[in-house]
Amino acid sequence: MKKRLPSTSGSGLEKPLKPDLKKRRLFLQSGLAAGASLIGVSTEASTVPGKLVPGWSRHLGAGVASSGYGIPSRFEADVQRRTLDWLHARREASISFTPLQSQQGIITPTGLMFERHHGGIADIDPERHYLLIHGLVKQPLKLTLTELMRFPSVSHIHFLECAANGVLNYPAAQYNSLQFTHGMLSCCEWTGVPLRLILNEVGIRKKAKWILAEGADAAALTRSIPIDKALDDALIVYAQNGEMLRPEQGYPMRLLLPGWEGVTNIKWLRRLELGDQPWDTREETATYTDLLPTGKARQFTFVMETKSVITSPCPENPLPGKGRVAINGLAWSGYGRIKRVDVSVDGGRNWQTARLHGPVQNKSLTRFSMEWDWNGQTALLQSRAIDETGYVQPTLSELRKIRGSRSLYHNNAIQTWRLNSNGEIENVQLA
Amino acid sequence: MYSWHRLVIFITFFISAAPAMTADQRYGYGTVPTEIEIRAWDIDVRADGAGLPDGKGSSVQGEALYLQLCSACHGEFGEGIGRFPALIGGEDSLDKERPKKTVGSYWPYATTLWDYINRSMPFGNAQSLEPDQVYAIVAYILNMNDLISADTVLDRKSLPAIRMPNRDGFLSPDPRPDVHSKACMKNCRDNIEITSHTRNKP
16 A cells, blocks of 8 residues: 555655656556546646745646546556456456555445446436336336436445355455455445335236346346345335446346345346246356366355455555554455454464444444554464354355355355465465 | 316226237337348357257368367367367366366267357457357357367257256356355454465565
């Protein structure tokens, strides 16, 4: 986190005030160059000789509405979603990872939310889109976005996690990066209509037990959802963090199933069909099924189980030096609220309870912190979450003992970071 | 006031008598779709074959279509080009160290193959195939997997009757929570051994 130290310390007066060149280059590459030249005016200007007055303190900055939709400081330009091109054949059917190492709080900025698509980002004109609800209902229904928005709405904060989050860390440690070990995870405020209200509108026939949710994207992605979840806390959302959904998050409407694996939260939602059995679609047979050592696979493993990770320090956020350090992290559970998080600095031999940052919300990211006096020696850092049902986040070997090493999905194991004496972090796994 | 009450009762009676639904919390937003609108979007095919349309095709008819529309990504023999998924292989691999999940080795239902191709393939030109073409291509893929003969004709009756090798390979409902850890606080473990570590940057 060296980069966050203000550059006015030390010689401070030299011009230019050490704008991070590498970052600036990244920034320009990211296609936001127009904004840079606007904001650039104040910092590139000269300072007053002999006075501790940086350019931005002397000259006027850009005026209001110089960008109608604001973007982060150009010095934060390396905070980006990232992907790995070897993972999938095409980016239209691939995944990008949230930079959790830069997330300061429980809300993931909308533009940093991880993406998983199977047919690219649908570019939907809401005027030409509607949601169709049919099947085992008393009265089929068509709802446009405008009509959906007339219903009473709620706003809830919930995490969303891909079933495959942690897959790069399951068979063995593969990358030294929090973004790539845990970044198929985000948490946002979601606004929409309880699905139960919509189902009441169409009238559920007695035999209906499952709902097929289908997207309007080029994958027409489908998952079968048990009706109990639909009547419990499922939402049809149209807004995220106070604005309409982003195209990559399912604009103009998506399903939100709090605590359930990401793929079931169908984006670009166009159809809900009620039926008496599941459909066994490709995404609930060929993929998103958890293969056990016996060769049998678990199907319909919906819940994202209780999990936590230390986000600072982490591979991207080394410790600046010994002494009093803050260990910060995130915990979450598809079973409900986080009750407690413990932290170990000796590889799980001894544990101390960390402080939770409230309010602790249902199926939401929850921050935890612990202060620690680091003596500068190698340490093995871990966090362990416990939820309100009493479920305790397991170790990787406990998980593998039951599920083997090929189940790939639903890895909620305790993460171990080895802190080296130089403050750097290494991704390690313990027996 | 009395007459007001009568009016309210009268209106209430009218409103609740009109729609077929009893639930009084209905909002009445949205419109009723036509049969044609429902049929146009109701493309799903269930494991038991519900939803399969009329039409038919065999592997012989599917070969040319597959080579023209699919083989560029999935390979002439279904082996998969680069990272595009393979559609064949992996028999008896599911309990091995390197399981290979394909249509032949892993998919429990042939009907799912029909549904998936019909809704999303060819990649980049989804929902462009006619039912006869989908039956024929499905037949070709199943034939490449040695599951049906080249002249087997697939239709809404014969396709659901195919028994896939991994038909009984799936377990539900979900048995989780299946891993029961304990929140020990002091002296929880003795020897700590690092089994895997990485400094690789992505």
